[in-house]
Amino acid sequence: MKNALNIVYLIPLLPLVGFLINGLLRKHLSKSMISVVGCGTILVSFALSIVMFLQVKNGDGGTIEYFNFISVGELTIPFAFQIDQLSSLFLLIITGVGFLIHVYSTSYMQEEKPEHFGRYFSYLNLFVFSMLLLVMGANYVIMFIGWEGVGLCSYLLIGYWFKNNEYNKAANKAFVMNRIGDLAFLIAIFWIIAKTGGVNYGEVFAFAPKLSGTDATIITLLLFVGAAGKSAQIPLYTWLPDAMAGPTPVSALIHAATMVTAGIYMIARSNVLYSLSEVSMNVVAIVGLATALLAATIALKQNDIKKVLAYSTVSQLGYMFLALGVGAYSAGVFHVMTHAFFKALLFLAAGSVIHAMSGEQDIRNMGGLSKKIRITFITFLIGCIAIAGIPPFSGFFSKDAILLNALLVDSHDGSFSIKGIILYGVALFTALLTAFYMFRLLFITFSGTFRGTEEQKHHIHESPAPMTIPLIILAVLSIIGGLIGIPDAIVKGGDKFTEFLSPVIAQRAGHPVSHSTEYMLMGLSTVLVGITIIVAWRQYRNYKRKEATGFAKVLEDKWYVDEFYEKIIVKPLHNFGGFLKNVFEKLVVDGLVNGVGRMVNYGGRQFRLLQSGQVGSYVLLMVLSMVIIFLVQFFLRK
Amino acid sequence: MPITHYIILSLALFSIGIVGVLTRRNAIIIFMCIELMLNAVNLLLVAFSKMHNYAAIKAAADQKLPITEAILNTGSEGQIFVFFIMVVAAAEVTVGLAIIVMMYRNIHSVDVNFLNRLKH
Amino acid sequence: MTITITQILFWILSVAALFSALMVITSKNPVHSVLWLIATFFSISGHYILLSAQFLAVVNIIVYAGAIMVLFLFVIMLMNLNRETEPQKNRWIKMAGAIAGGCLLLVLVASLKNVESASTIEDVKGGDVGFIKRLGKELFSTYVVPFEISSILFLSAMVGAVVIGKKE
Amino acid sequence: MHLLVIDWWLILEKSLLIFGIIGLSFFIAMYTTYAERKVAAWLQDRRGPNRAGPFGIFQPLADGGKLFFKEEIIPLASNKPLFILGPALAMITALLTSTVIPWATPFITKGGDVIAMQVADVDMGILLVFSIVSVGVYGIMIGGWASNNKFSLMAAIRGASQMVSYELPMGLALIAVLFMTGSLKMSEIVGNQIENGWHIIYQPLGFIIFFVCALAECNRTPFDLPEAENELNFGYHQEYSSMKLGFYLFAEYINMFISSAVMATLYFGGYDIPFVNEASWGLNSFWMTVISFSVLMAKISFFLFVFLWIRWTIPRFRYDQLMNLGWKKLIPLALLNMIITAAVILLLKK
Known part of the structure; x- marks a missing residue:
């Protein structure tokens, strides 16, 4: 199978072809044709990705150069793909989850007109293409192309229903916030070129030890700002909840499973650089944790089903950054994977709920749905358990790995540092909040009595097979997906995941804790989560609508961050712009x-x-x- | 003959041409003065060509080198250039005189002072 | 000190050339100007022969005296330009022109002051660079492309002249 | 200390030759006028001049005397200097052309010095003839313009444009000859013909073109439009009288003489005696010179006769016909002739 690398270009090319076909011929193709093209290309890519994965597993990864993309002076930037453990894993997530969501979409978007249907699928394919480019590129420039591409697709898909002005505004917001991050990323690339004379990962990382500490810090911080923009971290996170304006499968694919993890990918990819800068690591960890906590608190009081999931996504991304920040790159990537499964599942299930409720998204108008839409309920429940971190569901293992690594930060002799304990404490608290708001969502939506209109009640029905089948598949993945990263403490010779990634991702040289300590920590978090779920059940099993007051109101209004931005950044800028326009100009x-x-x-x-x-x-x-x-x-x- | 004699002669002819252009108003005379200037330049080119030819042959003879075709050809560029100048001058005169005739037909004069507008 | 016949001829031809060139610009009658210009060309051709550029000497006469100046004469005769047709220019402008030209000559000659005047032009054995055989070979080998291009230039000039000269 | 470094013998030799040729030219021109009348008379079946001397052979002298003693009239409105310059220029250019023609085989003195029967065997050769012919236009133009007579001016412009137009096919026809000789030197052109046969054999078309053009260059019938009596009275020398008119007329005959000589040299082997090997005769160089000169003169006389013959046989062209013939027939033909010659030479070389 050595020659499989020769056809690696097909993986991104096929979605591109699908994009061209669907995009150019959208007015001439029937919906079924569009679906076949849209899903088929991704399916083939998925199959190829599996081939690649198997090959990499045998240790046959590599870099394939196609042509010189840019050649200026001494700088040569080849158009090259790099297939290694990290990228092949992401390939699997992108094409696999992407395929399921494509299939789901064929049913979910059935009511659109054929040309808009075609437009939707062409955007989706273009997105997959860009994302593949992002992870497969063998240097920062190719990654940046994909980076921009996914940003564009995100913009296009958020503003998919372009007749609604609010949605367009959301799309603009997402785009502008992404641009801020992109700018930092671009500067980082220039900085890298200036300092190392190349952008290829191999060259840069080989050169990295010679970088001065300041340069490493600046580069990594700039890269982190870029990642923060794409992965919705403080302070650039507010676009993600607004991005829920797009169709639900889009939220699942782009704003939960894949695109937002691009930042994680980038930092994981650059782990060699990050390891050089203590400051950057701390910044990443603190920002990640702060984001996780902030988003979790906001999620507690949100009433829009997708908004809750969006804040949960932000929170989970913060978790991942925390993992990266404490040097547990493989734990972060592991969480990316499990998160992709259960968050996609949750979003799709939410989509199914919305579908059943004829477009209603406010959970206050739902309730008691568990009987009527059984499959959706069960899959949603699985998703919630997974995200809450109940063993042996996938979320438990990845979250546990992060918590453990956070605790172990700066520990050299088995004792825990103050910093580690604080990080661990806050992270654990956030995990409890996560469990709480997820089950709040679950109980408000599915238990109690129905609070919607009669018409909606009459209309409620289970979704068709193309929607439920992906749900079931994702549910299964959410249950067992964590097992590949099962810690050494439980199964002898476990943690295959870290081992698999080890050629790409440096292992932190920490002192392993004893297995008993690990058992204790796992037990602690599981018990606390269990208690939290029970509290949530008691509180929300029979939800009654009431206005939030006091602190709850602050949470419901998202800590007034948007308003704060409006006052601190947008208004002055606007006024400054006005000044420029009216006076300076x-x-x-x-x-x-x-x-x-x-x-x-x-x-x-x-x-x-x-x-x-x-x-x-x-x-x-x-x-x-x-x-x-x-x-x-x-x-x-x- | 020293080359400076030829240079000065050419410069004098050239200057006379310039004075002609400056002081006359008849387009044809001005045109003729331009031809005169071209000829002054031609003369200089031929003189230089001869000078280089002489110098090359003399240098070769002084150093007892065999006199090759290349040495004998030294300076021929100057004369070829003169040839091309003549060619271009002839082409220029054909068109230029046609224009002057046209101008005479339109304004019944060849006084360049009447031609100070871009349109009529 | 011996004076060679070349030197005598040089001075005679130089004086002739300068005198007739001056007459070109001072003659009131355009036809006289043309004839003086022809005389100038003949003197210059004489110089060419002195410089053993025989080919150019003959071509100069054929092209300039035999063709170009005939055209000038044609045009002048057809337009019937006499001395009355050229209105007098402002005397000051004439003065300014003459002074400017004089200044130019002066400055140019002055700039020659520093030139090493060692370079001389003598006839040497084998110095047949201006002979038709040598020039012809050079013209049709090294300079054949410009030569062909100049023929196109000629053709276009001819077409242009016909088009311009045609009455609407 | 020499003031001038000059080979006086050369000067003497060349001066003698020049004066000889000029005298010869005048003589021939004079008697061509006589021949013209006689031929005209013969062709018209009458006697022609027969009063001055036996057969009227002193008639040209009488004509000359008449012209000398006629009253000199210079029109008041004319441009006097140019009025005088015109005929002078015509005469000078006519005489200058003879410089490069080789008149006979070189004469070798007892001392072994070779005296070429040619004023100057220059590198440019035939090109020099062309340059002088092209300057010849000015005689006509200046004369016609200076007369300040519109008929003269018209005739002058006609004549000039005719000469300029016919120079082109003439030159093109000549180029075909030059392809064959590879040199512009007149002596080499003759030498080539002595070796390889006369050019008329290889270049019949070229010769015809050249001949027609020569007729036009000399303003001879059927191309004597500058002198067309019925349109332009008497042409460009209408205002001339006395010896100035004589100069113009003389120049025309000298031109005829010289063009005959050029044609004989270019196409008919110059002083070469046809069909025989002169070298086997074993004559000394003086007699060879004399014989070859006579042969050349015989050829020239033949051409002169043809000129006269044509004059009294063929009617005059119209002006547009003249231009059509020149630009639309002769130039393409000459080009064709040139290209074919070039192609054949290339083929044979391979």
């Missing part, structure tokens, strides 16, 4: 431009007199100038 810029124009005009008026049209005077001037030039030459020579 008019007086200075226009003044300059008009002044130049007026000066030229005046000068022309004066010089026009020279332009008499008399050939003789021209020649006379020419001769005189020649005389002067010769004289100057003559005297200057001496």
Whole structure:
């Protein structure tokens, strides 16, 4: 199978072809054709990804160069793909989850007109293409192309229903916030080029030990700002909840499973650089944890089913950054994978709920749905258990790995540092909050009595097979997906995941804790989560609508972060823009431009007199100038 | 003959041409003065060509080197250039005179002072 | 000190060339100007022969005296330009022109002051660079492309002249 | 200390040759006028001049005397200097052309010095003839313009444009000859013909073109439009009288003489005696010179006769016909001739 690498280009190419076919011929193809093209290309890519994965597992990864993308001076940037443990894993997640969501979409988007249906699938395919480019690129520039591509697709898909102005605003917000991060990423790339003279991962990482500490810190911080933009971390997270304006499968694919993990991927990929900078690691860990906590608190009081999931996503991403920040890269990536499963599952299940409720998203208008939409309920429940971290569901293992690693930070001799204990404490608290709001969501939605209108009640039905089958598959994955990362403490020779990634991701040189300590920690978190779930059950099993007050109101209004941004950043910028437009533009810029124009005009008026049209005077001037030039030459020579 | 004699002669002819352009108003005379200037330049080119030829042959003879075709050809560029100048001058005169005739037809004069507008 | 016949001829031809060139620009009658210009060309051709550029000497006469100046004469005769047709220019402008030209000459000659005047032009054995055989070979080997291009230039000039000269 | 470094013998030799040729030219021109009348008379079946001397052979002298003693009239409105310059230029250019023609085989003195029967065997050769012919236009133009007579001016412009137009096919026809000789030197052109046969054999078309053009260059019938009596009275020399008119007329005959000589040299082997090997005769160089000169003169006389013959046989062209013939027939033909010659030479070389 060595030659499988030769056809690796097909993996991104097929979605691109699908994008072109669906995009260009959307008015001529039937919906079923579009579905076949859209899903088929991803399915083939998925199959190829499995081949790649198997090959990498046998240790046959590598870099494939196609052509010189940019060649300037001494800098050569090849268009190359790198297939290794990390990228092949992401390939599997992207194409696998992507395929399921494609299938789900064929049913979910059935009510769209054919050309919009085609547009939707072409965007999806383009997104998959860009995402594949992002993870497969063998250097930062190719990654950046994919990075921009997914940003574009995210914008296009958030604003998919472009007739709704609110949605367009959400799309703009997502795009602008992403751009801020992208700018930092771009600067980081330039910095890398300036300092190391290349952008290929191999070269850069080989050069990394020679980087000065300051450079490493600046580069990694800039990269982190880029990652924060894409992965919705403080302070650039507010776009993600708004991005829920897009169709639900899009939220599942882009804003939960894949695109938002691009930042994680990037930092995991650059782990060699991060390991050089203590400061950056701390920043990543603290920002990640803060994001996780903040988003979790907001999620407690949200009433929109997708918003809750969105904040939960932000929170989980914060978790992943925490993992990266404490140097547990493989734990972070592991959480990416499990998160992809259960968050996609939750989103799709939420989509199924919304479908059943004829587009209603407010959980206050739901309740008691568990009987009517059985499959959705069960899969949603599985998702909740997984995210809450009940063993042996997938979320438990990945979250536990993160918690353990957080606790172990800075520990050298088996005892825990203050920092580790604080990180662990806050992280555990966040985990409890997670369990709480997820089950709050579950109970408000599915238990108690139905609170919606009669019409909705009449309409409630289980979703068709193309929607439920992906749900079931994802549910199964959510249950067993964590087992590949099962810790050494439980199964002898476990933690295959870290072992698999070890060629790409440096292992932290920490002191392993004793198995008994691990059991104790697992038990502690499991028991606490269990208690939390029971509390949630008691509180929300029979939910009654009531206005939030006091602190709850603050949480419901998301800590007023949007308003804060509005006041601190948007307003002043807006005012500054107004100042520029009304005062600076008019007086200075226009003044300059008009002044130049007026000066030229005046000068022309004066010089026009020279332009008499008399050939003789021209020649006379020419001769005189020649005389002067010769004289100057003559005297200057001496 | 020293080359400076030829240079000065050419410069004098050239300057006379310039003075002609400056002082006359008849388009044809001005045109002729331009031809005169071209010829002054031609003369200089031929003189230089001869100078280089002489110098090359003399240098070869002084150093007892065999006189090759290349040495004999030294300076021929100058004369070829003159040839091309003549070609271009002839082409220029054909078009230029046609224009002057046209101008005479339109304004019944060849005085360049009447031609100080871009349109009529 | 011996004076060679070349030197005598040089001075005679130089004086002739300068005198007739001056007459070109001072003659009131355009036809006289043309004829003086032809005389200038003949003197220059004489110089070419002195410089053993025989080919150019003959071509100069054929092209300039025999073709170009005939055209000038044609145009002048057809337009019937006499001395009355050229209105007098402002005397000051004439003065300015003459002074400017003089200055130019002065400056150019002055700039020659530092030139090493060791370079001389003599006839040497084998110095047949201006002979038709050598020039012809050079022209049709090294410079064949410009030569062909100049033929196209000629053709276009001819077409242009016909188009311009045609009455609407 | 020499003031001038000059080979006086060369000067003497060349001066003698120049004066000899000029005298010869005048003589021939004079008697061509006589021949013209006689031929005209013969063709018209009458006697022609027969009063001055036996057969009227002193008639040209009488004509010359008449012209000398006629009253000199210079029109008031004319441009006097140019009026005088015109005929002078015509005469000078006509005479200058003879410089490069080789008149006979070189004469070798007892001392072994070779005296070429040619004023200057320059590198440019035939090109020099062309340059002088092209300057010849000015005689007509200046004369016609200076007369300040519109008929003269018209005739002058006609004549000039005719000459300029016919120079082109003439030159093109000549190029075909030059392809064969590979040199512009007149002596080499003759030598080539002595070796390889006359050019008329290889270049019949070229010769015909050249001949027609020569007729036009000399303003001879059927191309004597500058002198067309019925349209332009008497042409460009209408205002001329006395010896100035004589100069113009003389120049025309000298031109005829020289073009005959050029044609004989270019196409008919110059001074070469046909069909015989002169070298086997064993004559000394003086007699060889004399014989070859006579042969050349015989050829020239033949051409002169043809000129006269044509004049009294073929009617005059119209001006547009003249231009059509020149630009649309002769130039393409000459080009064709040139290209074919070039192609054949290339083929044979391979």
